[in-house]
Amino acid sequence: MGSIVIAIPEGEGSVSVPPIKEKKNKFVDSLVHVISFLGENKNRNDVRKIIHSIKVGIALVLVSLLYLLDPVYTQVGENAMWAIMTVVVLFEFFAGATLSKGLNRGIGTILGGGLGCLAAALAQEIGGVGNAIVIGTCVFIFGAAATYCRLVPSIKKGYDYGAMIFILTFNLVVVSGLRAEKIVQLARERLCTIVMGFVVCIFTSLLVFPIWASDDLHDSVTSKFEDLARSIETCLEEYFSIGSEKENRPKFSFNSCKSVLYSKAKDESLANFARWEPWHGKFGFSYPWEKYLQIGEVLRDVAATTLSFKGCLRSPRQSSDTLRASIKEPCEVVGSSLAWTLRELGESIMKMRRCQTVALIMPKLKSMRQELSVVVLASPSTIGGQVQNSDGLEIASFVFTLMEIIDKVEELTKQVEELGELASFLANK
Template identity: 50%
Template sequence: MDSITETRTKPHDCRDSVVIPVDDTEILIIEKKRKGWRCLHYVAQVIQVADYKRLVHAMKFGLALVLVSLLYMLEAVHDKLGDNAMWAVMTVVVVFEYTAGATVTKGLNRLVGTILGGGLGSLVAIIAQEIGGVGKAVIIGISIFIFGAAATYLRTIANIKKKYDYGVLIFILTLSLVSISGVRVDEIIQVASARLSSICMGFGICALVSLFIFPVWAGDELHSSLASKFNSIAHSIEDCMNSKKMMGEARKPSNCLSVLSSKSMDESLANFAKWEPWHGRFGFYYPWNKYLQIAGHLRELAACITSAEGQLKAKQEISINPLLLSIKEQCEATSLLLVNTMTQLRDCIIYMKQFPRQELVLEELQARRVQLSSHIQVSSLALTINQSAGSENGMKGSGVRIVIQVFLLVEILDKVELLVKEVKELGISAGFVNQTLDDKC
């Protein structure tokens, strides 16, 4: 072949090799194709990793924005509301949230704040127009100062800030805008009603899209979050009390960190879930506050497990103590019981079934607590004997850590026992399905 030039060389292993030169243009084309495929592969990874719920939320927001924009383009709407129709677009941008409950809550806050602020602002503007002259500015200034300061003070109250902070903020904004507009605009009532109508249209579009098109319920999110906390706690207990980790092997980051930092998210989801309509098995007056109580107990349990992990980490620096080996089996049996209990509680919450083995599990937990309490006494006695005999510092430190570790195990047992009772009460108040001992949660 004339296009291929073969060059034979003699390497050290005495075997022939063939070198085939390739044109530079072909190399450039191949590299460009590789870069293109690499880019497509990266986009595919991003789409695959992204949560489909968040993608759906983004598309729902785009749909709501399109609908409100088309509504603004209608001649009938624009002729009646004028430029005030832009408030509908602003409402969609500000109000639309990830969950349906958050959207409804924020929309109602905005609606009530607009009604109260607009009504009070219109009253102030009308009174100011009746007075006229310099008194108009005085009345408006005093009114804005008094109501604005009072509303701002209300925002500092914890319960109001948690539930109605956005509504109070909209009240202050609407009151100020309507009162000031009354100085220049004569038909203040028409202006306020037009803005209120625009906000109602924007909120209506947000509510329809959020509630009826692939809704994401805050109640479902809170329910799944509570079940995942039980799962994280179970994994943390298993990792913390595993015999290999007690022998000083490397440990992974704790699963309890996400549980410890979930308080604000749980409270927000519970607040939003109360405003959601009936969906699935979550009806009106569902005991969402019970979810918050159980989540609080789980955070306390996570704090105890984190302390236990700290004690195990300190043991890596010392040699294995014979006393530690003597109670290792008890620790492993305790960890297995705790993991099984937390797993059963998680399944009962996921499938919304009552816990049938409450009495049996409570008896097992109490018996295990008695055994560990006896180990605390034995460990304390051994520590006292070692100190009296003048043992080495390593032996003393090991004994102290053993007592602390077993004491933390007893604390964990107490909190798991409390969780069993709380989940049982949740099943009764929420109407979980009854089941027999042979059934699984």
């Protein structure tokens, strides 16, 4: 019996199957698009928030197994709730913050529970009316002392949470009214479940896509150098623009300087968390985070000085274009040199390499100061002679501000050099 071949013509009834290679290319393009989206700086913070949320969910699932698994539940019982509470309270965005709160909570719980057991045992030995007197006295003394310690700046900065947990634990144990042996048993069981929750938090925070406060502090400080360099350049461009250039140019907003100026609280918080973080990546033990705060202080001084340019740029008493043109060239040279110096210092910290401070930057700063001094002294009739007419006041203020920035950048250069020595930066080749 012969075979019959039926030809199906291409038309409306035909089914076109897309090539497999085309589907693969579309998938690769989509994957590349997603990766590029996640890699952009503006989306980096959103991605980290998602990662943190997923990590908290994982930690809650792990610690909930104390309730869900019967063999484990028979060992810990209702105290498993303390482990869940520990995860909810301890888990922070940064790994250092989680470790800091966990250790503070552990130390506060142990000290508060131990002293509370001793006080409760002493009250039981005395008995009668003396029981209430001893408990009230202990609660007053330890509660007042711990509260006073929380007000000390050095303790409040790193151990405020531990002091609060100490007060809470001590009062719960002392005022519980149970017998001393039951108090010890209850404290031991709850401490074990708290340790379980703490271990889950640390395991998830440090081992599952950790978010380091030290990296944020390092990036935050280095980015300030670029922001200030760009601000100085933009101020000079706007100041010396004339005619139609000034009308068409958008006014400088000084937002970068303001963000640097208001960054103290954030930097101190990140530095506090970074001190608790273990060795990781390029940051070893006892890394000089305090020096980052000192550099941040000088950067804020530079930002505040740069903000004083606003008076020259926005003043209704503007000097003439001719007067500005007389100092344009030396001031622009100084401004570009300052921007270059700030970028060099920022790159030195970012790449963790020693900057050629003595050999290159410091002599350059001294020569900039000399150039501005020559500008003022060489043309007293141009600048000083116009002071009586208020035309030279604004020019003199502008030059003085530039000289102030040079002094601040010189101090900043010394701070960066000291950081390189303390952090053992590699020599710049």
